Amino acid sequence: MRFKRGAVVLAVAMLAGAAGAAEGDWPTYNGPLSGQRFSPLKALNRGNVADLRPLCEISLGDPGIFQAGPVVVGNTLYVTTIHTVVALDASNCRLRWRHAFEPQGDEPLPANRGAAFLDGRIFRGTGDGFVIALDAATGKELWKVRAADPAAGEFLSMAPIAWRGLVFIGPAGSEWGIRGRILAFDAATGKEVWRFNTIPEKGEAGYDTWHIPDTTTHGGGGTWSSFTLDARTGELFVPVGNPAPDFTPGFRPGDNLYTNSMVVLDARTGKLQWYYQLDRNDAFDYDLAAAPALFTDRIGHRRVAVAGKDGYLYIIDRDSHRLASRTAVTTVKPPAGLPTPQGVFACPGADGGVQWNGPAYSPLTNAVYVGAVDWCMTVRSGPVKYQAPLVFMGTFPDFSSNTGPRSGWLTSVDAANGEVRWRYHADTPVLSGATPTAGGLLLSGDSGGNLLAFDAADGTLLLKLPLGGSLGGGVVTYQVGKRQYVATTTGNVSRSGLSTGDDYVPKLVVLAAGLPKDYAATQEFAVPESELKHRFGKQPGKSIFNIFCSSCHGQGGVGGEGGPQLLQPALQRSREQMVEWIKHPAPPMPSMSPPLSNGEVEEVADYVLSLK
Numbered sequence: 001m002r003f004k005r006g007a008v009v010l011a012v013a014m015l016a017g018a019a020g021a022a023e024g025d026w027p028t029y030n031g032p033l034s035g036q037r038f039s040p041l042k043a044l045n046r047g048n049v050a051d052l053r054p055l056c057e058i059s060l061g062d063p064g065i066f067q068a069g070p071v072v073v074g075n076t077l078y079v080t081t082i083h084t085v086v087a088l089d090a091s092n093c094r095l096r097w098r099h100a101f102e103p104q105g106d107e108p109l110p111a112n113r114g115a116a117f118l119d120g121r122i123f124r125g126t127g128d129g130f131v132i133a134l135d136a137a138t139g140k141e142l143w144k145v146r147a148a149d150p151a152a153g154e155f156l157s158m159a160p161i162a163w164r165g166l167v168f169i170g171p172a173g174s175e176w177g178i179r180g181r182i183l184a185f186d187a188a189t190g191k192e193v194w195r196f197n198t199i200p201e202k203g204e205a206g207y208d209t210w211h212i213p214d215t216t217t218h219g220g221g222g223t224w225s226s227f228t229l230d231a232r233t234g235e236l237f238v239p240v241g242n243p244a245p246d247f248t249p250g251f252r253p254g255d256n257l258y259t260n261s262m263v264v265l266d267a268r269t270g271k272l273q274w275y276y277q278l279d280r281n282d283a284f285d286y287d288l289a290a291a292p293a294l295f296t297d298r299i300g301h302r303r304v305a306v307a308g309k310d311g312y313l314y315i316i317d318r319d320s321h322r323l324a325s326r327t328a329v330t331t332v333k334p335p336a337g338l339p340t341p342q343g344v345f346a347c348p349g350a351d352g353g354v355q356w357n358g359p360a361y362s363p364l365t366n367a368v369y370v371g372a373v374d375w376c377m378t379v380r381s382g383p384v385k386y387q388a389p390l391v392f393m394g395t396f397p398d399f400s401s402n403t404g405p406r407s408g409w410l411t412s413v414d415a416a417n418g419e420v421r422w423r424y425h426a427d428t429p430v431l432s433g434a435t436p437t438a439g440g441l442l443l444s445g446d447s448g449g450n451l452l453a454f455d456a457a458d459g460t461l462l463l464k465l466p467l468g469g470s471l472g473g474g475v476v477t478y479q480v481g482k483r484q485y486v487a488t489t490t491g492n493v494s495r496s497g498l499s500t501g502d503d504y505v506p507k508l509v510v511l512a513a514g515l516p517k518d519y520a521a522t523q524e525f526a527v528p529e530s531e532l533k534h535r536f537g538k539q540p541g542k543s544i545f546n547i548f549c550s551s552c553h554g555q556g557g558v559g560g561e562g563g564p565q566l567l568q569p570a571l572q573r574s575r576e577q578m579v580e581w582i583k584h585p586a587p588p589m590p591s592m593s594p595p596l597s598n599g600e601v602e603e604v605a606d607y608v609l610s611l612k
Contacts, residue, residue: 022074024479024480024484025074025478025479026039026071026072026476026477026478027071027072027117028226029113029114029159029161029226029474030226030228030291030293030360031435031476033163033228033229033230034228034229034294034295035226035228035293035358035359036294036295036361036362037433037435037436038361038362038435038436038437038438039437040437041437041479041484042438042440043482044437044439045437045439046455046462048514049439049441049462049463049513050453050462051513051514051515052453052463052465052511053512053519054510054511054521055092055093055485055519055522056509056510056523056524057508057510057521057523058086058088058093058095058507058524058525058526059505059523059524059525059527060084060086060508060526061506061527062082062083062084062527063491063493063505063506063547063595064082064547065082065111065112065492065494066469066491066492066493066494066506067112067113067356067472067473067489067492067494068080068112068113068159068473068489069113069114069159069357069433069473069474069476069489070473070474070476070487070508071114071115071116071117072476072478073136075090075091075480076088076090076096076136077089077090077478077487077510078115078122078136079489080112080113080114080124081112081506082110082547083103083127084098084099084101085099085124086098086099086508087122087136087139088508088524091480091481091483091510092510093508093522096139097138097139098139098526099134099139101126101130101132103127105129105151106150106151106389106546107126107127107128107150108150108153108154108155108389109127109155109157109172109546109550110127110547110550111157111224111494112125112126113157113158113159113225113473115159115160116159116160116161116162117162118162118163118165118167119187120137121134121135121136121142121162121187122134122135123160123162123167123187125147125148125160127157128150129146129147129148129149129150129154129156129171130144130146130147131145131147131156131160131167133187133190143189144190145185145190145191145192147171147185148173151388152173152176152389153173153175153176153178153388153389153390153391153392154172154178154222155171156169156172157224158223158224158225158226158227159225159226160226160227161228163229163231163267164267164268165187166185166187167184167185167187168183168236168267170183170198170222170238171223172223172224172241173222174221174241174242174244174259174287175246175391175392176244176388176392177220177244177245177386177388177391178218178220178221179217179220180197180199180219180220180221180222180223180241181195181196181197181199182195182196182198182223182238182265183195184267193270194270196263196270196272198221198222198223198240199216199258199259200216201216205272206257209254209257210256210257211253211254212252212253212254215252218244218245218386219243219244219256219259220241220243220246221240221241221242221243221258221259222240223238223239223240223289224241224289225239225289225290225291225356225357225358228294229267234266234267235264235266236265236266237262237263237264237292237294238262238265239262239288239291239306240259240261240263240288241259241260241287241288242259242285242287243260244392244393245384245386245392245394246285246350246394247285247393247394248283248381248382248394249282249283249338250338251394253281254281255277255280255281256280256282257275257277258275258277259277259282259287260279260280260282260286260287260308261275261276261278261288262276262278262288262292262304262316276314276316276321278306279310284310284335284339284346284350285309286309286310286353287308287309288306288308288309289308289354289355289356290307290308290354290355290356290358290359291358292304292306293358293360293361293368294318294361295361295368297366297416301317301319301324302317303316303317303324304318305358305359305361305370305415306358306359307329307353307354307370307372308353309348309350309353310353311329311331311347311348311352311354312328312329312332313327313328313329313359313368313418314326315327315368315415324418326418327411327413327418327420329370329409330347330348330372330373330374332347333345333346333376334346339380339381340380340381341381342380343378343380344378344379344380345376345377345378346376346377346378346379347374348372348374349375349376350379351373352372352373352375352376353372354371356431357433357434358370359434360434360435360436360442361415361436362437362456364436364438364456365412365436365457366414367412367414367421367436367456368412368413368415369410369413369434369442369444369456370410370411370434371408371409371411371432371433371434372409372410372411373407373408373430374407374409374429379395380395381394381395382394383395390556406428407425407426407427407428407429408425408427408428408430408447409423409424409425409426409430410423410442410454411423412442412459421459422458423459424454424459424461426446426448426450426452427446428446428447428448429447430444430445430446430447431470431471431472431492432444432471432473432475433473433474433476434475435474435475435476436456437477440455440457441453441454441456442454442455442456443475443477444475445467447471447492449466449467449468450464450465450466450471451467451475451488452464452465453465465511468490469490469505470490470492471489471492472489472492473488473492474489484512485511486510486511487511488508488509488511489506489507489509490506490507493548504595536600540603541603541604541605541606541610544600545557545604545607545608548596549604552589553565553566557608557611566608567612573609575605575606578605578608579601579602579605582596582601
């Protein structure tokens, strides 16, 4: 397939225009603001990618959910964990600065996917609802504003994006019954500039799609991954999550706008331009989390690629707003009907399909690439009760019966017609971002801890390199000097992304080709030893549960997307039995020992036994 110079020049221009970045940078969660994840670098290619090896590793502390994607500007790499931002020399992992914060309250779900860079500042959200701005050179805190209310189940897990003096972010928490919104803040001061309600209020367009108006109060519509922006038109592309309660559509009749939708806003004003809803009145938690990818195909069509948890890749025409193609990218077996007390089987399940890392586009191949999770579920209906800040779902999926093994897919789809060009079936879920390059590569990773490199044109696997912990964030590539690097985050502990190995330590791994044969990766540590001794704070049992367990079992043990309720006395376990259960659970629940010490297992056991 021939290399079309004009298409790649366009991609380079879009990358260079993102947040003032240079060609070799990776300036946002998804590379360019367009969300394509395409890198114009080609020093690393089909001929030498098999020589890729770890150059350096940095242990970041803060164990638990680790789904962040690195950002690289100049020769500095920035990466976030749940409670920290770390700035490193992008060529050798040496620590430049580290900013840590202590939550001011509960975090409904402690997760963070990354940061944004603009005009010498780094921006991130927090699990207790703040947006923080830091000096990119020193890590000094410049401002901090409250943007979400954890008492109402709101938290900020997404990687914000920033453009022309504005920072864009929105709260997650659909499962907690939040009322979602998108916010723009002044990047210099932190002052709110505009907001758009993803669950419309009375008088706003879309309000009448909630046939029972009271259901909008806790209607969901959170955002939890990242956004996309067209720097030429000023359009902000927002993926909006599911309606609440999750699995009881009869409770909230109507189309439930703007849930499960791609919403397009004027980035300057927040005014709605247009939208595309993937699933109306969703009954199976098939929300849209991942940022869309914007591209112009080889015959000039302006398109946007969108993928959600229903297991499909959608390619939509930006001018007509009509669907151009829809392609299954994992096992899809539509449910026979709505959830019932007896249960309804569906593929994918709530933890399947395309999660927080979405489509990528290569102008070199004119293909869209996307990773996905293959995991089914059975959903049983139940009563609906709102009680803040607990989850508001009505019932819970059952992963224990007839759901089959978890696995993953990487799929290449022809951008012109939606036809599948090639697929790769991974033994474990594919949650990591996919990155096509001008060197003819597609880079990604799986939850089994493997960095993957393919020939982007035909899907030939060129490299499968074990890195230890689960890859749950972005795989990025950038250039410092004359050398091209690859960086990724490992050690994720969450949902279907739990590592199959024993390495649960959150790490950033930087890789390069052409290293000496006897080279051993340098090891750096970003966390002071004194901090490691108190890594779970003053209420360790509760903190451990929130970090490691709440994504499945719900905050306060009321149940979640992957696990049952843990409330006593229904659980009926002694302390010894509880400790043993945490250490040696029945599948699909993972063991928590490691990463937890015996003392930490006992702390979380005591906390679970205290729940009522």
